[in-house]
Amino acid sequence: MRSIAVLIAVLFASFSAEADTSYTYKAVFLERKAPIVINGDLSDWEGLGVEAKPLKNICTYGGGRRLSPPINQMDLSASFGCFADPDNFYVAVVVRDDKVIMGEEPFGRTHHDDSVEIYFDGDLVRRHQREGQTDYDANDAQIRCTKDKHGKVVLEGTGLFGGRLFIFPGLWESLGIVAAIKTSSMGYIVEMKVPKGVFVSVPLGVGVNIGFNVMVNDDDDGGNRDSKISWTADLSDKSYMSTRHFGSLKIDRKGP
Numbered sequence: 001m002r003s004i005a006v007l008i009a010v011l012f013a014s015f016s017a018e019a020d021t022s023y024t025y026k027a028v029f030l031e032r033k034a035p036i037v038i039n040g041d042l043s044d045w046e047g048l049g050v051e052a053k054p055l056k057n058i059c060t061y062g063g064g065r066r067l068s069p070p071i072n073q074m075d076l077s078a079s080f081g082c083f084a085d086p087d088n089f090y091v092a093v094v095v096r097d098d099k100v101i102m103g104e105e106p107f108g109r110t111h112h113d114d115s116v117e118i119y120f121d122g123d124l125v126r127r128h129q130r131e132g133q134t135d136y137d138a139n140d141a142q143i144r145c146t147k148d149k150h151g152k153v154v155l156e157g158t159g160l161f162g163g164r165l166f167i168f169p170g171l172w173e174s175l176g177i178v179a180a181i182k183t184s185s186m187g188y189i190v191e192m193k194v195p196k197g198v199f200v201s202v203p204l205g206v207g208v209n210i211g212f213n214v215m216v217n218d219d220d221d222g223g224n225r226d227s228k229i230s231w232t233a234d235l236s237d238k239s240y241m242s243t244r245h246f247g248s249l250k251i252d253r254k255g256p
């Protein structure tokens with residue numbers, strides 16, 4: 001079994017040197033069922049040609065409170081990769097965080113523990129609303145992943161139901177979303193499978209383009225979170241209610 005250090009090196013090895021300002025992630029499409037086990041071990045991703053992208057943006061506010069920047073790369077840094085097969089999206093996030101705090105917060109407050117957030121907008125269509133109002137529509141949502149106090153992986157996050165944002169315990173699990181977390185002294189890895197039908201109504205294949213974002217919360221001293229980083233420049237942490245700062249995930253080539 002490969003160490004997390006090796007896996008991080010594998011993920012980081014494919015970073016491109018060019019500036020990442022467009023926030024378009026180019027995903028591989030596997031025409032067959034992905035040979036992936038959702039267990040937090042990414043050795044089964046090797047050879048699929050999945051590109052890793054770093055989360056370079058540091059959020060300055062979250063929930064109206066000022067957030068601290070990460071102290072260094074070991075305190076908080078992360079990269080993600082994603083690909084699709086005919087039935088699912090697969091997302092992996094490698095987080096460096098030398099103090100992993102999970103399971104402290106009750107359901108509905110897990111953004112105040114170490115946690116990864118994945119955001120989907122199934123069709124890149126945004127309702128036009130005033131600043132401060134949610135512009136989510138029915139295929140927009142947040143999936144947050146952490147562990148509960150028993151060490152069990154728990155999924156949380158906001159979606160639009162009856163015109164309002166809600167968080168339901170067990171909702172994402174009931175729709176077939178599966179996630180695993182593997183922790184180490186250096187941090188943790190989230191590996192997740194999201195059935196396409198949760199957000200996307202068209203068949204998956206090259207050319208499909210959806211809205212997407214990845215964010216990571218960091219708590220190091222208990223209580224409220226200390227820092228947050230984001231793939232896109234959502235510096236005020238609004239992706240839980242607005243797709244304004246989402247990037248895009250484009251399936252742009254066939255994989256091996």
Ligand SMILES: [Ca+2]
Pocket residue numbers: 036037038039040041042043044045191
């Ligand atoms: Ca795996």
Ligand SMILES: [Ca+2]
Pocket residue numbers: 074075076097098099218219220
């Ligand atoms: Ca930290």
Ligand SMILES: [Ca+2]
Pocket residue numbers: 097098099100101114218219220
């Ligand atoms: Ca932490």
Ligand SMILES: [Ca+2]
Pocket residue numbers: 101104105112113114219222223224225
């Ligand atoms: Ca906490």
